[in-house]
Amino acid sequence: MSPPLALDIDGTLTTPDGSLDPRLFDALAAWDAPVVVATGKSFPYPVALCHFAGLPERVVAENGGVVCTPDTVRFAGDRERATRVIETFESRGGNVGWSDADLVNRWRETELAVSMDANETLLREVAAEFDMEVVDTGYAYHVKTPGVEKGEGLELVAEELGYDPDEFVAVGDSENDASTFAVAGRSFAVANADDIAKAAADVVLAEGYMDGTLAALDAVRD
C-alpha cells in the first residue's frame, strides 16, 4: 500500500500557465491510499477537483481555514478581520487587483486574497495593524489569521482517516506548504518552489511543477 498524500494545487499539480496538468488524473486514479488536497484556494476549487477526479472530498482549503471531509466541514480564521484589513488597505490607496466578479474571494469564507500586482508593503503594514498575517504563495497574497495553517488542517483530516500525520507524504511549492511539510513524515518541494518551501522540505526535487510531483510519487510508491 502506498502512503497517503497531501498535495498542494498551484505550482504543484499545475503547468507553469496555471492549468491542471492532465497527467494528474491518471496519477490520482492509480493511487491506492487517501489523497488530501491542501490549498490556499477557496473552498469550492479543491472540492471540485476531488469531485471531477473521482476522489472523496478530503480537502484543506484557504490555507487551513476550511477543513472538509465527506462527513464534516470545519472553519477557522477571522474573515471579518481580513475584511477590515482590505477596507483599510483600499482607503489608503491600495487595490486588491481583481475584477468586479472577484472569483478569487467570492466563495472565500475564512481569509481574503489579494493580487500579486498589489502594493505588498502597504498590505503588510495594514495587516500588521490588525494582527493579521500576509502569506505570499507566488499566486496571491493571502490575508489570514495567524496560527491557521494547512498543516493543522492535515492533522484533522488524518485523524478522521485513522492515520498519523507523519504517515503522509506532502508535495508543495510555496511558503503556505511549510506547515504541511512540518507535520507530514516525508516532504517534497518541486523545483519551482520558493526558498521557504525548499528549506522546509526533506527533499527538493530536480523537476518542477507536475514533473516534480510525479517524481515524488514514483519515489514513495510501494
Ligand SMILES: O=C(O)COP(=O)(O)O
Ligand atoms: O491560492 C493560492 O494562492 C495558492 O494555492 P496553492 O496553495 O494551491 O498553491
Ligand SMILES: [Mg+2]
Ligand atoms: Mg502552491
